[in-house]
Amino acid sequence: MLKVENLHVEVAGKIILKGLDLTISAGEVHAIMGPNGSGKSTLSNVLAGKPGYTIIKGSISFDGAAIDELSPEQRARMGIFLAFQYPVEIPGVSNMEFLKAASDSIYKHRALEPESSMDFIKRARQLSALVDLDQGFLKRGVNEGFSGGEKKRNEILQLLMLQPRLAILDETDSGLDIDALKTVSEGINSYKNSDNAVLLITHYQRLLNHIQPDFVHVLADGKIVRSGDHNLATELEAKGYAWLTDTAA
Numbered sequence: 001m002l003k004v005e006n007l008h009v010e011v012a013g014k015i016i017l018k019g020l021d022l023t024i025s026a027g028e029v030h031a032i033m034g035p036n037g038s039g040k041s042t043l044s045n046v047l048a049g050k051p052g053y054t055i056i057k058g059s060i061s062f063d064g065a066a067i068d069e070l071s072p073e074q075r076a077r078m079g080i081f082l083a084f085q086y087p088v089e090i091p092g093v094s095n096m097e098f099l100k101a102a103s104d105s106i107y108k109h110r111a112l113e114p115e116s117s118m119d120f121i122k123r124a125r126q127l128s129a130l131v132d133l134d135q136g137f138l139k140r141g142v143n144e145g146f147s148g149g150e151k152k153r154n155e156i157l158q159l160l161m162l163q164p165r166l167a168i169l170d171e172t173d174s175g176l177d178i179d180a181l182k183t184v185s186e187g188i189n190s191y192k193n194s195d196n197a198v199l200l201i202t203h204y205q206r207l208l209n210h211i212q213p214d215f216v217h218v219l220a221d222g223k224i225v226r227s228g229d230h231n232l233a234t235e236l237e238a239k240g241y242a243w244l245t246d247t248a249a
Contacts, residue, residue: 001026007058016042018222027194032201034219035241040201044170048082049075077109079165083155083172090142098142099161127160132183149180156187168199173207185210205237
């Protein structure tokens with residue numbers, strides 16, 4: 001589904017990613033861990049097409065098509081979704097309006113008739129309950145006045161409503177208490193199936209107690225220095241990253 005080859009990325013005159021390789025297939029959950037400043041959020045932003053990130057070498061393909069030059073909205077219509085580490089507020093645009101516009105755009109891209117407003121509202125209410133958001137949040141501005149946990153749960157609501165092919169979750173667990181972490185994890189687990197894939201970016205093994213990854217990768221100094229199964233996350237929790245980064249150096 002996703003193939004990243006020898007990716008080098010520059011941000012504000014500084015090279016952040018330095019030869020990153022990553023392949024994700026449908027049905028897989030990949031977790032990327034690593035110390036602060038290693039390039040984790042840069043990777044998520046580059047995959048989603050955020051402006052200001054320059055690919056100076058390497059390539060990104062999605063479902064066999066090169067996406068290096070595509071805009072964020074083109075990638076989103078193709079099925080790439082990014083849950084932000086710091087979700088932004090959009091005053092004046094209700095959650096429901098935002099989600100319906102995004103959904104209609106995806107349906108149009110696929111040459112399908114959009115979901116009826118009645119069916120869409122019904123589904124939004126059902127999924128709001130799943131992520132423990134009161135239905136009143138659907139009428140409020142996107143993330144406007146939401147707590148940190150509510151913003152993260154709202155990101156998962158968007159994920160469930162839009163059903164992308166690839167979900168990139170950038171530290172979705174940060175700032176969550178135990179109950180909110182469980183709710184968010186249940187939402188992510190309900191999204192997973194054999195036709196989609198998840199890329200989890202996290203600092204902590206605690207999220208992976210709820211969502212078991214097929215692969216765990218350690219990103220350090222702009223490249224992946226170690227990959228393994230879910231047991232690697234447990235080892236990182238016990239040992240930290242220094243033993244890996246020292247070996248890589």
